[in-house]
Amino acid sequence: MHYDKSIKAYEKAQNVIPGGVDSPVRAFKSVGGTPLFIKKGEGAYLIDLDNNRYVDYVQSWGPLIFGHANKTIEKAVIKAVKKGLSFGAPTKAETKLASLICSLFPEMDKVRFVSSGTEAVMSAIRLARGFTCKDDIIKFEGCYHGHSDSLLVQAGSGAVTFGCPSSPGVPADLTKHTLLAKYNDIKSVKECFKNSKNIACIIIEPIAGNMGFVPADPKFLQELRTLCDKHGALLIFDEVMSGFRASLKGAQGIYETVPDLVTFGKVIGGGMPVGAFGGRAEIMDNLSPDGPVYQAGTLSGNPVAMAAGLASLEQIFKDETLHVRLEKKAKRLVEGLKDAAEVSGITLQVNAIGSMFGFFFNDKPVKNFDDALKSNTQCFAAFHQGMLREGFYFACSQFETGFISDAMSDAMIEETIEAAIKVFEEIA
Structure with a gap:
């Protein structure tokens, strides 16, 4: 070639x-x-x-x-484009796509759309901190959740480390609130809770896609759920990759563990830049304008992206x-x-x-x-x-x-x- x-x-x-x-x-x-x-x-x-x-x-x-x-998605996008590329105002397509997603997950009452997986994760973590009134988070070595500052953390020596930045331009004052644990190793997670009484959430790719393809052990995920319940922390599943890919319900269709918040991306945009995060109403209602946790975006719920997402998910739903x-x-x-x-x-x-x-x-x-x-x-x-x-x-x-x-x-x-x-x- x-x-x-x-x-x-x-x-x-x-x-x-x-x-x-x-x-x-x-x-x-x-x-x-x-x-x-x-x-x-x-x-x-x-x-x-x-x-x-x-x-x-x-x-x-x-x-x-x-x-x-894909012809179905292409047709939906062209139809939406002819009505306008962006309004910065609500459309019925947002409600329709949100309803479609929530219908799959009984524990998910509400969803908010953003424009990328990075935005979805960043917003979900801010919401978890606001809901719990705690600052620290636990993430796992090798799991990538986008390039927001508090998540660009390198692994330190030992099973658990208070994170230090893995990129110039990321203040250490931000990453000091990020604790690192080892994937599929519950002892390292317990060490994090031992070292901090201020943990707002655990975020994990239940099926890791950014250290290579590495699924979590089912028992490990259930133990994370138990620890979060014990310590008043939220469990966040990052399903930006696995959502609607691993199964119709993503990792949640394979594992029995139920997270508090879920982040989505990729497939729900059908190729357009779309992300989302969702969870129970008692958590999601803390978002502005209903609650004090601020999150916004001019292109969130963009009508063309919503059209592509609907065309993609509707095809998935119809094909058993x-x-x-x-x-x-x-x-x-x-x-x-x-x-x-x-x-x-x-x-x-x-x-x-x-x-x-x-x-x-x-x-x-x-x-x-x-x-x-x-x-x-x-x-x-x-x-x-x-x-x-x-x-x-x-x-x-x-x-x-x-x-x-x-x-x-x-x-x-x-x-x-x-x-x-x-x-x-x-x-x-």
């Missing part, structure tokens, strides 16, 4: 955009090579500027559960076998990759839930971020480059999740596995 036009586009972009990209992982720094500049998407495929065609296992990092340029089909394909893919790797003497750890999947070049199962960091990132980079040459687009980091779309056929999955056999042989 030739990448001449992408290379030129990247060189030009670096002159006016920091790093040439608007989100760091897109720069391909961890896998090498030049980031592909995309011209268009069609169903399961991406087409770059050089007209190379790839089966896309990124799907815009999750939202495109029906693939690129959707997640069964997607999980079957996801499991076939990762099992095929695992078998292909073993033929070449490469050990691969794999997992899939619903339309989400992941794999690690690792000798042992991955249960937390420490385990994930022991993965062979050089092997992953070689795999990524090799699969691109074969026409298959995977996430450009070992520590990201992959996604299956309904536009993918069984034949595409088998073609991917066949290509992987060749690439693994080259790596070996």
Whole structure:
């Protein structure tokens, strides 16, 4: 394959955009090579500027559960655009989408829309602090909840650390209220409560997608629920990735644990920038204008984004076998990759839930971020480059999740596995 036009586009972009990209992982720094500049998407495929065609296992990092340029979503967006791009005023579409989401979750009375997952998480944490009148939060090493200041915290030594900033520009005075615990390790969480009597909430990806694909242990989640109830803290599920992806009800359709607040994103926008957070009325009613916790956004509930979200969710709701089909394909893919790797003497750890999947070049199962960091990132980079040459687009980091779309056929999955056999042989 030739990448001449992408290379030129990247060189030009670096002159006016920091790093040439608007989100760091897109720069391909961890896998090498030049980031592909995309011209268009069609169903399961991406087409770059050089007209190379790839089966896309990124799907815009999750939202495109029906693939690129889905006709139903496209039609809904065009219809909405013709009425106006933005009003900064309420529309009935917001109420309709909120009602659709709340209808799935008996414990969720109200939802508020924002424009991104970062906004959703930031707002949910502010609400948790306002509701509990406490300042500290617990997050887990390897879980990413957006780039707001109090969540950009690096792991320290030991099981639990009061966070210090992992990025310049983030004041230590903000991150000192963030306590770090180890994913799937309840002892580290108990240490946090031992060290602070001022904990407002625990926030967790119940199915982690940003240290690679790492599901939480069901018992661990239930123990988090017990600790929150004991100490008067709220439990927040970050389902920006897993919401409507892992199952119709996201992680909550798989685990029995009930959170106090949930953050959504990705799929509920159908490819448009949408996020949301929701919970019980007694908590949500603390938001302005009903309560004292302030949160706002001019583009929140944008009519075009609401139209895309409605068109996406309504398709999901109508298709009772959707997640069964997607999980079957996801499991076939990762099992095929695992078998292909073993033929070449490469050990691969794999997992899939619903339309989400992941794999690690690792000798042992991955249960937390420490385990994930022991993965062979050089092997992953070689795999990524090799699969691109074969026409298959995977996430450009070992520590990201992959996604299956309904536009993918069984034949595409088998073609991917066949290509992987060749690439693994080259790596070996």
